[in-house]
Structures are given as C-alpha cells and as structure tokens.
Amino acid sequence: MEGTKRSYRKIPKLDLRKVKLADVFEKNKSGVFRVEEADEQLLHECLDETKSIREEKHLTWQIQFKGKSVYCVFYEHPFWDL
Incomplete structure (x- = not known):
C-alpha cells in the first residue's frame, strides 16, 4: 500500500481556474491530473466545454475519487472508430 500512496502524491494538481483544460488535451494524448x-x-x-477537442483526438476520460481529491484520467481510445 505504501507504493500506492506515494504514486498518488506525484500526480499533478491542476487549478482549472488558471489552466485551460483544452490546452491540456491538445498537448497530450494521455495523462492524469487531480483537482480539489x-x-x-x-x-x-x-x-463539457472540451467535447469537440476530445472527439477530434479520440480521447476518452474517467473520473476517480480518493480522499479529498478528484482524479481525471484521459487517454486515446484505441477502438474509437468501431
């Protein structure tokens, strides 16, 4: 369990009031970040605002909760066109 705790701490925190999520999706094919x-x-x-960018780049996302943080994982969906 210790390894899991350490890896959660390394996930970058994103301040959605300062950083545009569209920029994150445009510059990366996959990633994970956390918000409060x-x-x-x-x-x-x-x-919702980045739906067109996500569709264009075939990105899918998943939200996970742990403690007082919310984690968002996004990645290029391998079977988007099926």
Missing part, C-alpha cells in the same frame, strides 16, 4: 474535491463541478463543466 470542491472543483468537481468545475471539472465536469470543463469536460
């Missing part, structure tokens, strides 16, 4: 629990609704709004 209080910013969960803002994360959902940002994901």
Whole structure:
C-alpha cells in the first residue's frame, strides 16, 4: 500500500481556474491530473466545454475519487472508430 500512496502524491494538481483544460488535451494524448474535491463541478463543466477537442483526438476520460481529491484520467481510445 505504501507504493500506492506515494504514486498518488506525484500526480499533478491542476487549478482549472488558471489552466485551460483544452490546452491540456491538445498537448497530450494521455495523462492524469487531480483537482480539489470542491472543483468537481468545475471539472465536469470543463469536460463539457472540451467535447469537440476530445472527439477530434479520440480521447476518452474517467473520473476517480480518493480522499479529498478528484482524479481525471484521459487517454486515446484505441477502438474509437468501431
């Protein structure tokens, strides 16, 4: 379990008020970031705003909760065109 705790701490925190989620998706094919629990609704709004970019780059995403943080994992979907 110790290894898991350390790896969660290394995940970068994203301040959605300062960083545009569209820029993150445009520059990366996959990744993971965390936001504060209080910013969960803002994360959902940002994901809605970036729908066209995600569709263009065939990105899918998943939200996971751990403690007081919300983690967003995104990656290029290998079977997008099926």
